Amino acid sequence: MTDQLPDERPQRRREYSGPASTLGLAALVIAVVGFALWWFEFRDDPSAGTARSAGGLGVIALPDDLNPTGQPPAAREGRAAPNFRLAALDGGPRSLDEFRGSWVLLNFWASWCGPCRAETPDLQEFHSRNLDRGIAVIGVNQQEDAATARQFTAQFGVTYPILLDTSGAVSQAYRTGVGGLPMTVLVDPQGVIQRIYLGRITWDQLSELEAQLP
Structure with a gap:
């Protein structure tokens, strides 16, 4: 019986097993990344009823009697707007449900965002014209x-919260x-999202909105 000889090249590279294994690994990576994006961005958020930040700031519960849809809050037209409490730039924390009974135009922005800067004068003008409405x-x-x-806000003379x-x-x-930013969300007096504007909201859109609202 012949003894099995030890491998004379123990450090040699493994042989290439062909394109199928490489493509299979790539497909798996793409599937995992795609699922992660769907999970964090497109699913309904069951945790929208709990605060996510220290000090009670962040997303907070929306009381059932303030949700006329019978469905969990979600950032979609026809669904109750997710409730939140955040620190105000000037003053104490404010929550979205404080504005119940009014039409609300939520504008998500950042100072580095060019379209945000371009739309801010129009939002300020819209705010000034509709203070009493x-x-x-x-x-x-x-x-x-x-x-x-x-x-x-000082640069653009912003007076809205x-x-x-x-x-x-x-x-x-x-x-x-x-x-991406900016994004503007129209919430009706019952707290239901009526429209979502992706990208810069234009003065024509604001004027149309002004004419349609009671």
């Missing part, structure tokens, strides 16, 4: 410090990662 404009700054946000989403939890709940 029960239409509130609320700016939600995405993950910048108060000094940066304050410099921006600015809330600071320093953790990014609220922006995530509203799926800003899908279309």
Whole structure:
């Protein structure tokens, strides 16, 4: 019986097993990444009823009696807007449900965003023209410090409320990662999302909205 000889080249490279294994691995990676994107961006968020940030700030529960849809809040037209509480640039924390009974235009922005800068004068003009009509404009700054946000608002003469989403939890709940900044969400007096504007909201769109709202 002949003894099995030891491998004379123990450090040699493994033989290439062909393109099938490489393609299979690539497909697996793509599937995993795709599922992760779907999970974090497109699914309904069952945790929208819990605060995600320290100090009770972030996404908070929406009381059942303030949800006329019978479905969990979600950043979709026809669904209740996810409720949140954030620190205001000037003043104490504010929550979305404080504005119940008014039309609300939620504008997600950041100072580095060019289209955000371009639309801000129009949003300020819209705010000034509709102060007495029960239409509130609320700016939600995405993950910048108060000094940066304050410099921006001073530059553009912003007088509508600015809330600071320093953790990014609220922006995530509203799926800003899908279309990027800016994003503007129209919420009706019952707290239901009526329209989502992706990208810069134009003066023509604001004028049309102004004419349609009671």
